[in-house]
Amino acid sequence: MHHIRRQVLGLAITTCLTPMLGLNMAHAEADWPRRPIKVVVPYPPGGTVDIMGRLVANKLSKAFPKVSVIVENISGGATVPGAMAVLRDPADGHTLFMASDGTLNINRWLLKDVRYDGDRDFTPITVLHTFPHWLIVSAQGPYKSFDDLTRAIRAKPGKVSISVNVIGGSAYLALDSWRRENGLKFEIVPYRGSPPAVADLIGGHTDAHLDVVGSSISYARGGRVLPVTVLQNTALKEFPQAVPQNDSNPKALTVQANLSVVVRSGTPQAIVDKLYAALKTGTQDADFIKTMDLLSLDTVMLEPEKTKTFLQQETQRYRVLVEKSGLEKQ
Numbered sequence: 001m002h003h004i005r006r007q008v009l010g011l012a013i014t015t016c017l018t019p020m021l022g023l024n025m026a027h028a029e030a031d032w033p034r035r036p037i038k039v040v041v042p043y044p045p046g047g048t049v050d051i052m053g054r055l056v057a058n059k060l061s062k063a064f065p066k067v068s069v070i071v072e073n074i075s076g077g078a079t080v081p082g083a084m085a086v087l088r089d090p091a092d093g094h095t096l097f098m099a100s101d102g103t104l105n106i107n108r109w110l111l112k113d114v115r116y117d118g119d120r121d122f123t124p125i126t127v128l129h130t131f132p133h134w135l136i137v138s139a140q141g142p143y144k145s146f147d148d149l150t151r152a153i154r155a156k157p158g159k160v161s162i163s164v165n166v167i168g169g170s171a172y173l174a175l176d177s178w179r180r181e182n183g184l185k186f187e188i189v190p191y192r193g194s195p196p197a198v199a200d201l202i203g204g205h206t207d208a209h210l211d212v213v214g215s216s217i218s219y220a221r222g223g224r225v226l227p228v229t230v231l232q233n234t235a236l237k238e239f240p241q242a243v244p245q246n247d248s249n250p251k252a253l254t255v256q257a258n259l260s261v262v263v264r265s266g267t268p269q270a271i272v273d274k275l276y277a278a279l280k281t282g283t284q285d286a287d288f289i290k291t292m293d294l295l296s297l298d299t300v301m302l303e304p305e306k307t308k309t310f311l312q313q314e315t316q317r318y319r320v321l322v323e324k325s326g327l328e329k330q
Contacts (some may be wrong), residue, residue: 007015008117010300014049017194017312019172019246025077025158025186026086028226029325030099032092032093032147032274033066033067033093033094033140034061034169034272035066035067035294036067036068036069036070036094037054037064037067037068037069037070037093037094037095038058038070038071038072038089038094038096038115039053039054039057039060039069039070039072039074039096039097039098040053040068040074040081040086040095040096040097041053041071041072041073041074041098042073042074042075042076042079042080042081042082042097042098042103043073044073044075044077046065046132047193047215048131048212048214048215048295048297049098049100049259050071050073052098052259052291052293052297053071053098054064054071054286055068055099055282055288055291056096056098056128056261056279057070057071057280058094058163058282058287059278059279059281059282059283059285059288060096060275060278060282062116062276062278062282062285063278063281063282063283064131064278067220068300069161069184069281072085072113074140074252077152078102078107078110078111078271079099079100079102079107080107080111080115080116080164081104082097082103083097083099083103083116083121083122083144083165084115085117086122086263086264087116087121087264090218090264090309091263091264091265091266091267092267092268092271093263093268093271093272093274093275095263096126096261096262096263096265096275097122097261097262097263098259098261099118099122099259099260099261099262099319100131100258100259100260101116101156101169101170101257101258101290101314102166102168102169102170102263104118104119104122104167104179104311104315105168105311105314105315105317105318106168106169106173106318106322108315109318109319109322110168110322110327110329110330111329111330112329112330113312116188116300118311118315119311119315120265121264121265122262122263122264122265123263123264123265123266123267123304123307123308124261124303124304124307124311125260125261125262125263125276125279125304125307126188126259126260126261126264126276126279126280126301126304126307127258127259127260127297127300127301127310127311128258128259128260128261128279128299128300128301129258129259129292129297129298129300130232130256130257130259130297130298130300131170131212131214131255131257131258131259131297131325132170132212132213132214132231132232132236132297133170133174133210133211133213133226133230133232133255133257134210134211134213134231134232134239134242134295134297135149135162135208135209135210135227135228135229135231135253136198136201136208136209136211136216136220136225136226136227136228136230137158137201137207137208137209137220137225137226137228138201138204138224138225138226139174139223139224139225139226141201141207142228142327143207143226143228143242144209144289145241146229146243147200148228149208149228150156150184153185154205155185156181156185157184157185158185158186158187159185159186160164160187160207160208161186161187161188161189161206161207161208162186162187162189162207162208162210163188163189163190163191163200163201163207163208163209163210163244164174164188164189164190164191164203164209164210164211165190165191165192165193165194165197165211165212165325166190166191166192166199167188167190168320168322168325168327170255170256170257171210171211171212171257172325173251173253173318173322173325174210174253174254174255174267174319175188175210176188176324176325177321177325178251178252178253180181180324181251185324191208193218194209194211194212194215197209197211197217197235198211198219199226201225202219203224206235208228209223209225209325210231212257213230213236213295213297214228214295214296215259216299217296219240219297221238226241226246227239227242228241228243228246229242229243229244229245230242230243230244231245231254231255232244232245232247232254232280233245233246233256235248236296238296240296250298252324258300260307260311261275262276269304272304273304278302279301280301283299283301308319309314
């Protein structure tokens with residue numbers, strides 16, 4: 001009898017508390033944000049992702065003027081330290097993360113001790129934009145077109161070198177796939193970032209460099225490098241000599257890379273929706289549009305649920321590319 005009474009009492013207490021908890025949750029969401037918002041960028045200051053992180057912070061400041069919005073750079077370690085810092089904060093929407101393909105989709109296939117699951121541990125707000133990539137050569141070098149470079153690769157197997165900013169990233173995997181699909185032999189040279197890679201390209205130490213357009217566009221505008229192909233379907237108006245690739249052709253050299261804004265999983269959907277609405281509004285601002293044009297970035301702003309499905313598909317696409325590349329987990 002005592003046992004039954006305890007069960008009944010427990011049920012009564014739970015029944016009373018449930019609507020109260022629901023009201024508290026609804027109040028917390030309505031009262032959000034209650035403290036400063038933090039945007040974590042897992043790269044050093046000055047790069048494209050950092051610029052976009054600061055632009056996101058600016059738009060959130062405009063949308064939520066009662067709280068401050070700060071950017072925190074936590075770089076290194078294949079973006080794992082930045083990801084783990086976000087996962088240590090509460091799942092309440094006050095900490096956002098600027099997450100690339102490497103963070104969300106590739107690390108799990110390349111790192112032995114990644115310590116997080118991109119699909120499980122993060123809830124996406126949106127795919128903010130794509131990263132157009134291109135292949136550039138030295139303006140003073142022997143190659144004046146993509147066909148010139150391809151002919152050289154076929155004529156001198158194993159002698160031509162193409163650099164990328166990191167081993168195992170989206171650019172590396174795209175080059176490796178292109179090499180395999182077309183039976184080509186050339187060296188892929190990994191660097192730590194775009195500046196040293198472009199410097200060596202201009203100096204004649206490598207034959208070409210595959211890069212995010214925004215990271216090396218200043219060198220192209222200054223006439224020091226020549227873009228010979230853009231690795232997507234659409235051409236770049238500013239650089240018509242960079243012929244576009246066909247992403248429906250498996251033998252084409254294409255890169256599909258994205259920058260997403262995410263929060264820790266468990267963040268209430270109402271807050272995720274508020275953040276998405278704020279960012280979507282911000283993309284219409286003149287300074288946002290100007291920055292995107294300056295960096296040759298394409299705004300996406302995919303809705304949260306569609307972003308979740310898309311990123312899960314990307315994780316599996318990269319799994320296949322990593323497996324075919326033969327790269328071992330580090």
